[in-house]
Amino acid sequence: MTTLTLQNVTRTFGDTHAVNRLDLDVAEGEFICLLGPSGCGKSTALRMIAGFETPDEGDILIGGASMLDVPPNRRATSMVFQSHALWSHMTVGGNIAFGLKLRRLPRHMVAQKVASALALVGLDGLEKRYPAQLSGGQQQRVALARSLVLEPRILLLDEPFSSLDAHLRIRLRDELKSIQRRLGLTTIFVTHDQEEAMSLADRIVVMNRGAVEQIATPRTVYERPATLFAAGFIGTMTILPSHHEGGQLTSGAFRVPGLLEDDTKEWAIAIRPEDCELTAPFENGTSLGVVNHVAELGSSRIATVVMEDGVAIKAQIGRRQMIVKDDRVGCRINRVLVYRDGRSPVETTFSARTETRASKKTYSET
Numbered sequence: 001m002t003t004l005t006l007q008n009v010t011r012t013f014g015d016t017h018a019v020n021r022l023d024l025d026v027a028e029g030e031f032i033c034l035l036g037p038s039g040c041g042k043s044t045a046l047r048m049i050a051g052f053e054t055p056d057e058g059d060i061l062i063g064g065a066s067m068l069d070v071p072p073n074r075r076a077t078s079m080v081f082q083s084h085a086l087w088s089h090m091t092v093g094g095n096i097a098f099g100l101k102l103r104r105l106p107r108h109m110v111a112q113k114v115a116s117a118l119a120l121v122g123l124d125g126l127e128k129r130y131p132a133q134l135s136g137g138q139q140q141r142v143a144l145a146r147s148l149v150l151e152p153r154i155l156l157l158d159e160p161f162s163s164l165d166a167h168l169r170i171r172l173r174d175e176l177k178s179i180q181r182r183l184g185l186t187t188i189f190v191t192h193d194q195e196e197a198m199s200l201a202d203r204i205v206v207m208n209r210g211a212v213e214q215i216a217t218p219r220t221v222y223e224r225p226a227t228l229f230a231a232g233f234i235g236t237m238t239i240l241p242s243h244h245e246g247g248q249l250t251s252g253a254f255r256v257p258g259l260l261e262d263d264t265k266e267w268a269i270a271i272r273p274e275d276c277e278l279t280a281p282f283e284n285g286t287s288l289g290v291v292n293h294v295a296e297l298g299s300s301r302i303a304t305v306v307m308e309d310g311v312a313i314k315a316q317i318g319r320r321q322m323i324v325k326d327d328r329v330g331c332r333i334n335r336v337l338v339y340r341d342g343r344s345p346v347e348t349t350f351s352a353r354t355e356t357r358a359s360k361k362t363y364s365e366t
Helices: 042-050 094-100 107-120 136-148 166-183 195-198 218-223 228-233
Strands: 001-011 016-029 033-035 058-062 077-080 156-160 188-191 203-208 211-216 238-245 248-251 254-256 265-273 278-279 285-295 300-306 313-319 328-333 337-340 346-347
Touching: 001 042, 001 238, 001 337, 016 042, 016 058, 016 188, 016 211, 033 042, 033 195, 033 265, 033 285, 042 077, 042 156, 042 166, 042 188, 042 254, 058 107, 058 228, 094 136, 136 265, 136 337, 166 195, 195 238, 203 218, 211 218, 211 228, 228 238, 228 337, 238 254, 238 337, 278 300, 278 313, 300 328, 313 346
Parallel strands: 033 188, 033 203, 077 156, 156 188
Antiparallel strands: 001 016, 001 058, 203 211, 238 248, 238 265, 248 254, 265 337, 278 328, 285 300, 285 328, 300 313, 337 346
């Protein structure tokens, strides 16, 4: 069942399209992340859903009913902002109860709902404290509880964890996902953090300059990004500008066969680090490179390898591979994505052929 529908929604500021022809159907209970760089239109889209901005074109429907003439306080939505936006002169309980009191609910019912909301976000017993007596994470939980207590049909969150430290962000987003699943609450979450979107979303809406680049599950967005922008924005990706030569696509030493000649001027080869295998430099089917840098990322290691033709690519290093800066290595590409004019991949899964010259072996594996 569709809870939220955006139809051709457009919002302009002067000559700038903040949001350009956005179409989106959100199912009941679905968790959607609007993902993109600053200024891409994701927050503007969220504000239009909430009713704080009015579209220049298009329609916004909740439960099949148009919301264009419905003020924010009469929509079945509630919003959590990037700043906590708590009233400093009110207690935690007072902040959470504020919206309920505007609805003129009986006092005992307000107290009951506030207690339930505090328990839901893990802040039992803190209703008499003031915001200044809470940590940043606790303040954001109060802001979340203030929205949840109104029992919205759609929960809207505008980068709510961006001001928190990395460890706390991870903990709070796990708690948010758990609450969302428990309540079956339709949620729209705005973020520029790809890891946050990948860990939370049922589907990701990748946005760029007001337009949608791709709408898909996190796995699909990562493994088969629909555009060159999405490929470069999601995860780590080496992107090599390429051209046709002798019936194959060429970028330095890389040769991708099987592509027909085309009059398109802009081609690109995109390679994920895990699809680039580092080997001893003498192995067949590899090209020669020198390790320029090794990034230690905890759960993984990523090497930047400069090939003989000067092209730099990123490769994931296996747990048992002892590779350090200045090592000479062989590089075997197992999978690439090929983009034409920055749009949908022409090919998605195949091996790239390479040309290389032999060199002294300085790579080791234990």
